[in-house]
Structures are given as structure tokens and as C-alpha cells.
Amino acid sequence: xxxxxKNVNTENVRAQMRKGVLEYCIxxxxxxxxxxxxxxxxxxxxxxxxxxxxxxYPLLIRQKNxxxxxxxxxxxxxxxxxxxYAITDKGREQLEEMNNAWQEIVTTIxxxxx
Amino acid sequence: xxxxxKNVNTENVRAQMRKGVLEYCIxxxxxxxxxxxxxxxxxxxxxxxxxxxxxxYPLLIRQKNxxxxxxxxxxxxxxxxxxxYAITDKGREQLEEMNNAWQEIVTTIxxxxx
DNA sequence: TTTGGTACTTTGTCTTGCAAGGTATTAGTT
DNA sequence: AACTAATACCTTGCAAGACAAAGTACCAAA
Numbered sequence: 001x002x003x004x005x006k007n008v009n010t011e012n013v014r015a016q017m018r019k020g021v022l023e024y025c026i027x028x029x030x031x032x033x034x035x036x037x038x039x040x041x042x043x044x045x046x047x048x049x050x051x052x053x054x055x056x057y058p059l060l061i062r063q064k065n066x067x068x069x070x071x072x073x074x075x076x077x078x079x080x081x082x083x084x085y086a087i088t089d090k091g092r093e094q095l096e097e098m099n100n101a102w103q104e105i106v107t108t109i110x111x112x113x114x
Numbered sequence: 115x116x117x118x119x120k121n122v123n124t125e126n127v128r129a130q131m132r133k134g135v136l137e138y139c140i141x142x143x144x145x146x147x148x149x150x151x152x153x154x155x156x157x158x159x160x161x162x163x164x165x166x167x168x169x170x171y172p173l174l175i176r177q178k179n180x181x182x183x184x185x186x187x188x189x190x191x192x193x194x195x196x197x198x199y200a201i202t203d204k205g206r207e208q209l210e211e212m213n214n215a216w217q218e219i220v221t222t223i224x225x226x227x228x
Numbered sequence: 229t230t231t232g233g234t235a236c237t238t239t240g241t242c243t244t245g246c247a248a249g250g251t252a253t254t255a256g257t258t
Numbered sequence: 259a260a261c262t263a264a265t266a267c268c269t270t271g272c273a274a275g276a277c278a279a280a281g282t283a284c285c286a287a288a
Contacts, residue, residue, distance in 0.1 A: 016275095036266080036267090037266075037267070038265075038266060038267085053266090053267080053268085054268090054269085054270095057267070057268060057269085058268090058269090061268090076265075076266080078264075078265070079264065079265035079266060080265065080266050080267075081266080081267095082265090082266070082267090083266085083267070
């Protein structure tokens with residue numbers, strides 16, 4: 001009972017914090033190499049950053065519409081073709097902003113804790 | 115033009131990241147000392163964490179309804195009485211969860227950057 | 229009694245995350 | 259040829275939450 005309630009709470013807490021940095025994580029990943037949606041989900045999961053399709057697909061589309069990403073189709077060794085996303089120059093600019101913003105947030109939290 | 119667009123973007127980026135840690139910051143502040151809404155806004159602003167009334171009041175009420183906070187009325191030297199919020203035991207438990215969650219997120223980002 | 233400062237609250241809009249359900253492609257199996 | 263399983267991508271509907279803006283209330287000084 002108690003334990004269950006705690007777990008639900010804990011998940012909420014983590015989920016909320018994750019939201020704030022999701023777009024940042026996408027750009028971080030794509031800055032290293034192009035990837036398609038399913039593989040992004042897998043990688044984020046490995047990094048403890050849970051994302052589901054219904055979240056990621058619209059997010060990628062938003063970032064593409066903002067000019068931060070572009071995509072190309074590539075055949076898959078098995079199954080339907082994959083939509084490979086790549087970061088654009090504008091995306092890299094935004095990523096730098098995000099790096100700064102992230103650093104600021106971390107510093108701010110440290111300040112509040114002090 | 116360019117500069118303006120960039121500023122808007124930058125603000126969005128920061129705003130989104132802030133959202134994820136807002137509740138955390140409130141609990142961090144209240145764990146140190148009781149405070150009323152207006153003073154919380156002032157302190158967060160000093161720490162570069164912009165919040166407005168329309169955001170904070172509902173948030174405090176939510177946290178109170180979750181049993182994380184309680185409040186008492188105190189007279190003000192000038193103006194209407196103040197609603198002083200104080201963190202509860204349950205709130206401190208939650209705060210510990212949040213400390214862990216925050217540490218995890220920071221680590222996760224580092225991992226993705228690596 | 230009006231003005232200014234302080235404080236709390238609510239309403240309406242917009243964005244976003246996510247569960248759930250849907251479509252499409254390919255390869256292997258029956 | 260039909261079925262199954264695996265892989266991918268996409269959409270819809272709901273709910274939560276941030277915030278601008280407007281509203282209410284209290285107090286003191288002019």
C-alpha cells in the first residue's frame with residue numbers, strides 16, 4: 001500500500017523532471033548521429049529517459065517544423081523504411097542555447113540548495 | 115529580427131526546463147523556512163527562476179492538497195494577511211525523492227552527452 | 229474617500245505528454 | 259496466396275499544467 005503509493009509518486013516526480021529536458025536530449029542524441037524514431041526511443045530508454053511513441057513522434061515533427069531537424073527516408077534491412085532525422089545548423093544553434101540553459105538550471109538548483 | 119527571434123526561442127527553452135523543477139524548487143525553499151506566496155516569487159526571481167502568480171498559487175494549492183504543505187495565516191505589517199506555507203513530514207519525504215530524481219536526471223544528461 | 233501598495237484567487241487559453249488505436253511494409257510460414 | 263510476426267510510423271482524445279489577465283480584498287496614509 002504505502003510502497004505502491006510511493007512508487008506512483010516517485011514516477012510522477014521523475015516524469016515531470018524528464019519532460020523539461022526531453023527536447024534537449026533529442027538534440028543531444030541527434031547531434032552525435034542521425035537516427036530514426038524507434039532507435040531514439042531505445043537509446044533514451046537505455047539512458048533511463050523513458051519516452052513513448054505518442055510523445056516522440058509529435059515532438060520530432062515539431063522540431064522539424066521549427067527547422068531544427070530534417071529527415072530522409074532510408075530502407076530498412078527488415079520491415080518498412082525508416083525516417084532518419086538529422087540535426088540542422090539551426091538545430092545546433094538551439095542546442096547550444098539549451099546547453100547554456102541546462103547549465104543555468106543546474107546552477108540555480110545548487111544556489112537554492114546552498 | 116534575428117536577435118528577437120533568438121530571444122523568444124531562448125526563453126522558451128529555459129521556460130520548459132524550469133517547469134520540470136518548479137515543484138522541486140518550492141519544496142527546497144520551504145524546507146529551509148516557511149514563506150508566503152509573494153515572497154516565494156521574489157526569491158525564485160532572485161535565483162533566476164521566473165514564476166508568476168497564476169502559476170504559483172495553483173501549484174501551492176496542489177502541493178497542499180497532496181499533503182506536502184500546510185499553511186497558517188499571519189498578519190502582515192502592511193496590507194492583507196499572509197498565507198504562510200510550511201513543509202510537512204510527507205513533504206520532506208517527497209523532497210528526498212525529488213533530490214534523488216534530480217540527481218538521476220543530471221547523471222542521465224551527462225551520460226547522453228558523454 | 230481616494231490612492232497606492234500588498235496579497236490572494238480565478239478564468240480561459242494554449243501547449244504538451246501519453247495511452248490507445250490505427251496504418252503500412254517486409255519476411256518467413258503455412 | 260493467406261497468415262503471422264516484427265518493425266515503423268502516425269493520429270486521436272484526454273488530462274495536466276503554465277501563464278496572462280482580470281478580479282477581490284485588506285490596510286494605511288494623504
